[in-house]
Amino acid sequence: MLVLRKVALFRLTALMEKHRTSLKNPSFIHWDLPKFIRRMKPPEYKDKRVFGVPLHVVLQRTGYPIPAAILAAMSFLRRDCVDAVGLFRKSGVRSRIEKLKHMCESEPEGDFSTAFDGQLVYDVGDMVKQYFRDLPEALLTNKLSETFLKIFLLCANDAYMFGAVQHADVPSFSRPTISSSAAYSMPYRHLPVECREEAVNAAILLMPDENRESLFTLLTFLDEIAYNSAKNQMNAANLAVCFAPSLFHLAGGHSSRSGSPSPARSRGGSPKLGAKETGVVGQQTCGMVMSGMPDQRDLMEQRAAHQCLAFLISNCRKLFTALTPIFEIMHKVKQNWDNPRLNALPLKLMSHCEFNYLEVSRPVGLDSLGLDVNGNWRTYMEACVTGLMKETKDGYSVSKYYRWVGLACGVPSVSVHFKKVGDGHPLRLWKISTECDAPPVNIMIRILKERPLWDHHLLKWKTIAKLDTDAEVLQMVSATMEPHPLNEFLVLRFWRGQLTTAGGCAVVETSVEHDAAPPLPGTVRGVVLASRFLIEPCGSGRSRVTHISRLDLKGHSVEWYNKNYGHVAASALSRLRESFQSCAEGPETKV
Template structure:
């Protein structure tokens, strides 16, 4: 096993192999196999990754704060201070830090074989995580840098910061299981409008009542089945409108690999934006719909389990699914009302989903997410090809509006590309492709 290797993160790998592995990861990260890789090459690549980030993992703003905690805060108060600093980190940085610290702790559990203690790891990785190199210290003048190289000795400030970084990372590895726990007092102090406006997912009958309240008084009242049908039909019509190229309010974002991405703000009091992804798929609309409905494992690689809880009619059901997250982050599950159409104009198909409560839906993940909108429009765009448009607003729980603005749209892009790739893989393995 890789973690058993003596001197992991301390011993150097082979430069040419590290560079080749890094290029593979940058070009196609999901297809890289690590089974035959040298443990030392992989460890060196990890160090390079963090060292070469535009700003340190602990961020430029908070890096000095972490150093000061381990320089000036009494030992008995450091855990609380570090917890508070971690809360201030951007979500994406905090999640990566947590995953990294848990991994490094796993390395130290095999110290008898690999001889890597928390302090040894901290010495090897501290400079990469804190970006302590004086060449990246913008506060130093060129004369100061030249003087340090001339004398060949760092000044006392540099020595103190290096010691604080090493001791700090050692402490964070040792206490990683406590660092990301939030006390009730901290939760109370950090309450804000977003936390107070927690999304409440309605059961099916309340979803129907909500629709009935919006119907004009002159219209005839509908029974419960008719109400959910009417609500779902409204979602389909909204999807058809929002999927139009000339639909107003959309702001485009740059993407790669022949994928379109845009967002728009929604004035319903919820800060989450509506995201739209468009991509062409080498399959018919009916085939893509079948893949979305019945073949989820072929395109959602982190799927944990799935189940149809209740079939309401031939084109509507209640569906539960869950997916893994990278350890130690919790898995997440969803319960959605979903409905599909195969009789739209010009051979198009549609699938709409929205979260509901259901009596027979025990939580299969550690967290239950909320699907505000997840809608797919599948339009033919040539022989055997489909233009897939996915419109999505999903509360994954535990992340800030800033994270959604920066990252969520690109997760939608990644999902659309996986759906497209699942058909490309099928083509390559089909009997016709082999003949």
């Protein structure tokens, strides 16, 4: 993913620089790289669970960037309401929408499979739209919203201003009226329409992972609504008008409940200042003229947002699967790696994006496992158990540069640490610890044979080969957010009991290749670089569980792992602990 994002940034910059204007001050059509923003302490969202909570916080809490309640609402609309006329255009009743929001906030991780049955379609649709509008940061992000807008501001915008092109996909009320003198004062070269798809591809790749996944989920949902436009009268253009203010970070805002961006992320602040506050009648504030009419820039951005979102809805599956120009550049670099005529600037730049064998996260077969230590797979797994016992000792460190660093986590009674590993792989090694009300043997059995009780994402599993009484090759399939492909893992699992005289246990997993288990269709095979459980007794029938994990889910950036994976792993270990909590009613006794 890292190399893809590097190529995407290069291609997008090349396209925008090639077709940029030569004027000195046309600020709304210049392409600039995202600027560095000073890091600030993020706010806490302890009192919020669904609405107004950033996507990465929801991901850290639940494992998915979109809350389960919103996904269930979208599934309800997709299943029963695609033929509702004016869906997302007609407003619901505010009181009923507030009741739906309260229901979602009260049990954010509850079962919502039938929660919306019997609800009015326009109330549920308004609630979904309001969720995306209330995000602290726009779904297309504050940085990249301007990039998406400029791709479509440049596309045939000069012909549009001169009236040479009639945009049938843009409603008439969103087309700005520009005088001929203003049009002639802004001569610039437009981005060719044939480059639009490649530019949007690259911009999508530059989005944060949780935003990109959520955008794909929303666009495929809106595409299904638009597919039934003959019944509901909501094609891609109409849906874009309804959702664009909620998804883009626009300069101005309006007080309309159903279409305005959140006041928290309005670029210019409050648009309600009048002549008394500014002291100047007719002065432009927040990108709006004091008379209440949007200025030229607002109209241009609104039109670009509508056209961009309509393009995203109509081409969503193609945009998220076809990145042909980017892959062509990567393939060209590899084919011409030793060519002395490799002197083109793009290939020179991309020569720094090569990965070594480990960074590709490619597992090996059973026959190759352990050859580097002159042994076999059992030798390798025994070495992993020995290393696991060393890593969990307090103060243990290979060197002063690779020590465990603590991370603040919102999961109660769970400690999270991470460290860098000097093996060339960019992913961190995570250590999660907690205590469970069960002896080590019971916890080991739950990890090995009762995983569905605590791993809610696990859909199915199958033993591919039984190597010994304490080792097996296991294939697992985990759920993802619809409509993303499922995650699949093929691991060699090894376990040992009675590690010490006190009765500790260990479970070690690592990804392997096996001829009897090719990748399943419609899934993405992840790589378990390390998954090691150490279970130690700590008295009174309790055990301390330490999970050391390093997982490559494929398709995620290093920033995603650094920011989110530790919290996701902590939530999973917390569910393992909660699966042992006693449910008996009545007062506690001393018997």
